[in-house]
Amino acid sequence: MPxxxxxxxxxxxxxAAGITLAAAPxxxxxxxxxTTERSTLSGVYTAEQAGRGRNxxxxxxxxCHAPESPTGxxxxxxxxxxxxxxxxxxxxKSMPENDPGSLAPEVSADIIAYxxxxxxxxxxxxxxxxxxxxxxxxxxxxxAPKSDPAxxxxxxxxxxxxxxxxxxxx
Numbered sequence: 001m002p003x004x005x006x007x008x009x010x011x012x013x014x015x016a017a018g019i020t021l022a023a024a025p026x027x028x029x030x031x032x033x034x035t036t037e038r039s040t041l042s043g044v045y046t047a048e049q050a051g052r053g054r055n056x057x058x059x060x061x062x063x064c065h066a067p068e069s070p071t072g073x074x075x076x077x078x079x080x081x082x083x084x085x086x087x088x089x090x091x092x093k094s095m096p097e098n099d100p101g102s103l104a105p106e107v108s109a110d111i112i113a114y115x116x117x118x119x120x121x122x123x124x125x126x127x128x129x130x131x132x133x134x135x136x137x138x139x140x141x142x143x144a145p146k147s148d149p150a151x152x153x154x155x156x157x158x159x160x161x162x163x164x165x166x167x168x169x170x
Contacts (some may be wrong), residue, residue, distance in 0.1 A: 037138065044128050049115040051116030060095070061111070084136075088130065
């Protein structure tokens with residue numbers, strides 16, 4: 001009887017080892033897709049979406065935030081190198097200040113698209129969606145040189161931001 005038990009146990013171990021080895025390439029492929037990150041420099045929002053975000057910003061955010069406050073060095077200090085999910089959670093749960101958490105996730109995504117546009121991150125062909133996995137896998141990055149995290153603003157840029165702040169919402 002002891003020989004029979006040992007044989008059965010050895011077969012079980014061999015079968016388990018075979019299954020593990022057969023599944024390993026599949027598991028590695030899944031892990032590699034999880035670590036793939038996108039960048040805000042790869043066009044993660046559309047221009048149309050940024051336009052909607054601008055309208056929401058002017059309606060809900062402008063009373064507390066100057067147009068230049070979510071741009072340049074301030075934006076870089078808070079968000080560069082972080083997952084876009086962190087910015088999304090902040091906007092979605094903490095804004096607007098007078099009614100935190102009242103924004104629909106889609107509205108938060110539109111506002112973030114506008115913030116990315118203000119920070120010279122390129123538009124793409126697909127909209128930014130309020131999907132936590134996609135947002136977690138998207139890193140906030142800038143094309144500005146790393147040695148100069150706060151590039152000087154041109155007077156043309158300052159005039160554009162000032163004009164945007166004064167324009168009526170559509």
